[in-house]
Amino acid sequence: MSLKRLILRISLHLIVLAFTAVWMLPTLGLLVTSFRSPENIFGSGWWTVFADLFNVDQYTFENYMQVIYKQGLGRSFYNSLAISVPSTIISTFIGAMVAFGFAWLKFAGRKILFLLVIGLMVVPLQMTFIPILPIYRWLGLSGTFPGIWLAHTGYGLPLTTYLLYAFISKVPRDLLESASIDGASPIKIFYGIVIPISVPALSSVFIFQFLWIWNDFLVALIYLGAAPKVAPVTLTVANLVTNRGQNWELLTAAAFVSMALPLVVFLSLQRHFVRGIIAGAIKG
Amino acid sequence: MLHTNRWIAGLFVGPALILVLFFLTYPILMTIVRSFYGRGTQIFASALDFVGLANWEYVFTSSTMIAALRNNALWTVTFTIFTVTFGLLLAILLDRVRYEKVVKSVIFIPAAISMVGASVIWKFVYAYRPVDLPQIGVINGLMVALGKEPVGWLIERPWINNLALIVVGIWIWTGFCMVIFSAAYKNIPRDLIDAARTDGANEWQLFWGIILPLMTTTIAVVATTMIVQVLKIFDIVFVMTNGAYDTEVVANRMYKEMFNFYNYGRASAIAVVLLLLITPIMIFNIRRFTRQEVS
Numbered sequence: 001m002s003l004k005r006l007i008l009r010i011s012l013h014l015i016v017l018a019f020t021a022v023w024m025l026p027t028l029g030l031l032v033t034s035f036r037s038p039e040n041i042f043g044s045g046w047w048t049v050f051a052d053l054f055n056v057d058q059y060t061f062e063n064y065m066q067v068i069y070k071q072g073l074g075r076s077f078y079n080s081l082a083i084s085v086p087s088t089i090i091s092t093f094i095g096a097m098v099a100f101g102f103a104w105l106k107f108a109g110r111k112i113l114f115l116l117v118i119g120l121m122v123v124p125l126q127m128t129f130i131p132i133l134p135i136y137r138w139l140g141l142s143g144t145f146p147g148i149w150l151a152h153t154g155y156g157l158p159l160t161t162y163l164l165y166a167f168i169s170k171v172p173r174d175l176l177e178s179a180s181i182d183g184a185s186p187i188k189i190f191y192g193i194v195i196p197i198s199v200p201a202l203s204s205v206f207i208f209q210f211l212w213i214w215n216d217f218l219v220a221l222i223y224l225g226a227a228p229k230v231a232p233v234t235l236t237v238a239n240l241v242t243n244r245g246q247n248w249e250l251l252t253a254a255a256f257v258s259m260a261l262p263l264v265v266f267l268s269l270q271r272h273f274v275r276g277i278i279a280g281a282i283k284g
Numbered sequence: 285m286l287h288t289n290r291w292i293a294g295l296f297v298g299p300a301l302i303l304v305l306f307f308l309t310y311p312i313l314m315t316i317v318r319s320f321y322g323r324g325t326q327i328f329a330s331a332l333d334f335v336g337l338a339n340w341e342y343v344f345t346s347s348t349m350i351a352a353l354r355n356n357a358l359w360t361v362t363f364t365i366f367t368v369t370f371g372l373l374l375a376i377l378l379d380r381v382r383y384e385k386v387v388k389s390v391i392f393i394p395a396a397i398s399m400v401g402a403s404v405i406w407k408f409v410y411a412y413r414p415v416d417l418p419q420i421g422v423i424n425g426l427m428v429a430l431g432k433e434p435v436g437w438l439i440e441r442p443w444i445n446n447l448a449l450i451v452v453g454i455w456i457w458t459g460f461c462m463v464i465f466s467a468a469y470k471n472i473p474r475d476l477i478d479a480a481r482t483d484g485a486n487e488w489q490l491f492w493g494i495i496l497p498l499m500t501t502t503i504a505v506v507a508t509t510m511i512v513q514v515l516k517i518f519d520i521v522f523v524m525t526n527g528a529y530d531t532e533v534v535a536n537r538m539y540k541e542m543f544n545f546y547n548y549g550r551a552s553a554i555a556v557v558l559l560l561l562i563t564p565i566m567i568f569n570i571r572r573f574t575r576q577e578v579s
Contacts, residue, residue, distance in 0.1 A: 008487075016377055016387055019370075023391050023455065026405045029422055033408065044418050045425040094300050101296030106285045113301065119570050120308045124516040124558040126538050128307060130548050131314035134327050154307025157300050180286045187292065215398035217519045221539075234400040238523050241404060248408060248420065255404035259397040266396035270389065273396070277460065278467045 034252035035059040041248050063253035071250060072228045073236055073257050080232040080261075082145055083220070084213040087152035092206050094153060095160030096168070096198065100190050102161070103169035104176060114165075121158035128155075129222050136223060143230055148223050152213050160205050163276060167201035168194060204276035207269050211262050233258035312559070319552035327548070339553035349554070352532040356515065356561075359450055359533065363514045366454045368507050371461025375469050376495065378462075388466070392459035399456060399519035406452040407524055410437035441530040449531060452520050457513065461506050468502040469495065505572075508565045515561050534558055 032046045037060050049058060068074040101107075102114045132151075133142065141147030171194060179189050195202070217234040224230045226239050237254045244250050266273060314327060319340070322333035343349050374391060378384040394402055411421030412434055419425040424434035437448040472495065480490055496503075518535035525531045527540070534554060541551035 012377060012380060016374075016381055019374060020387050020390050023394070023459075025422060026409045026455070027393070030405045030408060041420060042418070045420055045422065047422065047425065094303070097296045098300035101293060104286050105288050105293045105296060107288070107290055107293035107297075113297065115570055115574070116309070117300065117304055118573060119566055120304060122512045122562055122566050122569065123308060123312065124535070124555065124562060126516060126535055126555040127315050127559050128311035130318055130542065130552050130555065131311040131327055132307065134325070150303070151307065154303040157304055158308075161300065176286060185292070186286055186288050186296070189286065190296070211396055215396075215401075217398060217400050217522075234398050237404060238400050241407070241523055248411070251404050252408065255401045259401045262396045262398070263393070266393065267389070270392075274392075274463055277463055 030252050030255060033248060034063055034256045035061070036249070037062065038247070038249045063249045064257070067240075067250055067254040067257060071236070071240060071254065072231075073233065073254050075228060076231055076233045076236040077257065077261075079230055080214055080234075080258075083148055083152075083224075083232050084210055086145070087149045087156075087213050088206055088210045090149060091153040091156040091160050091209055092164075092202060095157055095164050095205065096195065096202060097190070098157070098161050099164035099168045100186075100194050103165055103171075104189075104194075105186060117158050118162050119158075121162060125155060125218060133222065142223055143225055143227060145230065148220060151219055151223050152216070155219065156209055156212070160209060163205050163208070164198070164201055167198055171197055200272075200275075203269075204272045207265065207272050208276040211265060211273070214262055315552045315555050318548060319556050320549075322549050323545075323547040325546050325548055332549075335549060339549045342550055343553045343557055348532060349534075349537065351530060352527075352534045352537045353557075355446055355530075355532060356517075356534050358446055359453070359517055360511060360514050362447065362450050363453050363457070363517075364507055364510045366450075367457045367461050367510050368503065370454065370458045371506065372465050372499075372503070374458070374462040375465035376491070378466065379469060388459075388462065391462055394456045395459045400523055402452055402456050403520050403523035406448075406455070407438070410448055412436045412439070438525055438531075439529050445525065445529055445531050449520055449524060452524070453514065453517060457510060461510070464502060464506055465499070468499050472498050508568060512562055512565055516558055 029046050032049055033041055036046065036049070036058065040058060052058070068077075098117070102110060102117075136142040136147055139147075141150070175193060175197075176189055179193060180186075184192065214232075215234065216232075217238065220232050220235050221238075224232070224235070226235050228236075231239075233254075237251075237258050240247075240251055240254050318327060320334060320336060322335045322338075324332060326332055374387075378387055381387070408420075409422050410424075411419070412424055413419055413421075415428075415434060419428050419434055421437075423437065427434050435444070438445050476494060477490065480494055485493065516535050517533055518539070521527060521531060521533050521536045522539070527533070527536045534557060538551050538554040538558070541547045541554060
């Protein structure tokens with residue numbers, strides 16, 4: 001019995017370790033390679049550095065210098081911030097407003113409008129580009145930051161509304177109704193009670209949206225294009241793959257720059273991110 | 285419920301409704317209409333030829349689209365089965381080890397980075413060089429070390445390269461499934477599991493008899509989420525192969541019709557196909573939601 005248990009325990013650890021290895025190795029290879037010179041990259045596999053791991057002569061920052069200053073990734077990093085921060089703020093705020101409206105305000109058509117918004121959550125964005133693009137061109141919005149802020153807000157609203165509704169609809173009824181009886185207007189209740197009480201949910205949604213928008217490729221590809229002045233990191237990296245597909249010293253460093261911020265955000269705020277995902281999948 | 289007038293209600297829900305109408309409702313209707321008109325990049329019907337079902341004929345009979353639909357089917361089945369199975373397996377196994385948290389982070393990290401970044405990572409994993417040069421991709425490095433010939437993982441059609449792309453998707457999304465399954469699993473009352481164990485149930489019986497039945501709803505939700513994600517798969521294919529060597533998928537084909545061939549008619553029809561594929565899941569979601577509202 002105990003031998004059987006021992007074998008089971010060992011195989012449990014082995015399976016878990018195998019998964020961990022497969023999930024880590026690809027990223028590790030990218031990271032190591034981004035610090036190697038082209039001669040080294042093409043002379044031997046990245047795993048050979050482990051034979052002499054602490055020999056710092058084999059590492060270089062040159063690839064990062066190259067992609068940040070010469071390949072425009074520094075500028076793209078700024079663009080990505082200029083795209084994701086405002087988009088995230090706007091969509092979280094509007095999402096909170098509409099979630100509150102649907103959860104607590106009595107008005108005609110509330111239910112049907114809510115289902116309309118929620119039902120659109122899974123619509124493939126491909127369904128929307130063709131009619132919007134000409135309007136965007138006509139309004140001069142394509143290739144501009146305000147254009148993509150609006151697009152991300154519109155596309156993100158079904159999900160932000162859905163996630164925030166799940167939380168805001170569960171705010172204790174007495175709290176809001178007694179404030180209402182005391183004469184507080186819905187606007188005052190929203191700012192004074194609902195927003196402060198929803199900070200945990202708002203931060204989850206904020207992080208969720210931020211990562212989604214930072215990592216977005218498709219929406220930027222359609223509405224911004226790859227002009228260096230506006231292109232986010234995802235577009236610039238994808239362009240490098242197309243144009244410099246064999247320059248692994250550039251591709252690996254560029255990819256890592258594009259991933260750096262999401263990794264930091266994720267590792268430091270993992271709890272909020274996970275909570276957002278779970279709220280979306282289970283509660284709703 | 286708070287009583288209010290329609291102006292205040294409009295203030296709260298109005299901006300969102302306008303955005304949703306402009307970015308989702310209106311374009312969905314227009315795309316459907318546009319799929320019956322000819323090539324070109326205009327939208328409004330007066331400037332266009334009505335072509336009836338020609339675009340639809342293209343969508344379901346051309347060899348490029350049939351290949352793309354076939355690949356989407358392969359993606360959907362393989363990707364969904366593996367993400368859900370791996371996610372469930374990891375959720376249950378990791379509950380039994382002390383270093384659960386660290387491993388969970390490792391598995392979940394790919395969900396936090398862009399699919400473009402993940403595509404670069406895996407393009408390097410699959411890197412292939414002729415047999416007389418040193419291999420720089422880890423898989424071919426392993427192949428050579430084992431005395432085998434290196435393989436062009438992204439070139440060998442039609443199975444190896446498509447599956448190689450699907451692996452990237454599985455690598456990205458397994459963590460998402462795992463996190464949700466893990467939360468659901470930890471919600472199962474411990475007493476229930478302990479009682480079954482005391483009654484002599486082994487882990488296998490425990491899984492089929494108690495864990496699985498209690499998690500069916502979560503599994504359904506996660507599986508449908510995976511299907512929604514995989515049907516419109518785009519970034520990975522666009523970056524890694526752009527559909528070359530028989531790896532085309534529907535969403536990538538739509539992009540090509542739109543931006544390479546300026547054929548908005550065909551592109552619209554392809555987009556509607558994606559919508560039709562997802563419609564059953566949309567209905568499932570709305571019904572689930574209304575049911576929950578009632579209960």
